[in-house]
Amino acid sequence: GNSVTQMEGPVTLSEEAFLTINCTYTATGYPSLFWYVQYPGEGLQLLLKATKADDKGSNKGFEATYRKETTSFHLEKGSVQVSDSAVYFCAPRVGTDKLIFGTGTRLQVFP
Amino acid sequence: DAGVIQSPRHEVTEMGQEVTLRCKPISGHNSLFWYRQTMMRGLELLIYFNNNVPIDDSGMPEDRFSAKMPNASFSTLKIQPSEPRDSAVYFCASNPQGAESPLHFGNGTRLTVT
Numbered sequence: 001g002n003s004v005t006q007m008e009g010p011v012t013l014s015e016e017a018f019l020t021i022n023c024t025y026t027a028t029g030y031p032s033l034f035w036y037v038q039y040p041g042e043g044l045q046l047l048l049k050a051t052k053a054d055d056k057g058s059n060k061g062f063e064a065t066y067r068k069e070t071t072s073f074h075l076e077k078g079s080v081q082v083s084d085s086a087v088y089f090c091a092p093r094v095g096t097d098k099l100i101f102g103t104g105t106r107l108q109v110f111p
Numbered sequence: 112d113a114g115v116i117q118s119p120r121h122e123v124t125e126m127g128q129e130v131t132l133r134c135k136p137i138s139g140h141n142s143l144f145w146y147r148q149t150m151m152r153g154l155e156l157l158i159y160f161n162n163n164v165p166i167d168d169s170g171m172p173e174d175r176f177s178a179k180m181p182n183a184s185f186s187t188l189k190i191q192p193s194e195p196r197d198s199a200v201y202f203c204a205s206n207p208q209g210a211e212s213p214l215h216f217g218n219g220t221r222l223t224v225t
Contacts, residue, residue, distance in 0.1 A: 043216030103153045
């Protein structure tokens with residue numbers, strides 16, 4: 001089955017710092033890869049996705065590249081803002097299989 | 112597009128009572144998922160439906176939990192009898208057909224069982 005490993009949080013950064021949140025996955029088949037973000041009191045929402053090897057997903061300054069050889073999909077942002085404080089979830093999905101989420105990584109950005 | 116609608120937003124009940132959580136998916140979406148989120152266990156998939164048919168309920172904790180999807184626009188998750196360890200935020204999500212389509216989540220129901 002599918003599984004995902006994310007770096008432990010919380011990740012604490014100052015505003016304008018560089019962000020990396022690591023994600024590695026295992027999947028039977030060729031997954032699509034997703035990053036979701038959860039703001040306090042809300043459900044998860046899609047941040048970005050990539051559907052094939054070497055694709056780069058990007059949104060709101062965040063980026064992640066689909067690395068098939070290392071089965072990774074690390075999330076990066078060059079300059080974080082206080083408003084980026086949230087919990088970030090990595091998730092692979094193969095076909096119409098159930099979507100399994102990692103444990104989530106809490107990001108705290110201070111001014 | 113109203114998004115996925117869940118009700119109630121908050122539910123407080125006493126141990127032993129029946130609890131019913133409701134979800135209205137986005138119109139036209141073929142798949143519906145129920146997740147539970149706690150600090151200890153993170154986000155757990157309980158059950159999901161494709162075209163109103165339950166596909167995988169292996170995440171349902173025990174027989175006290177049941178889920179139905181009588182039509183394409185409505186689903187319920189029922190806990191009977193409820194226990195304090197069921198306290199969590201329950202999310203419903205839907206998505207259209209296809210692996211590349213993202214899930215759309217509701218804002219969740221926060222359940223507290225005392």
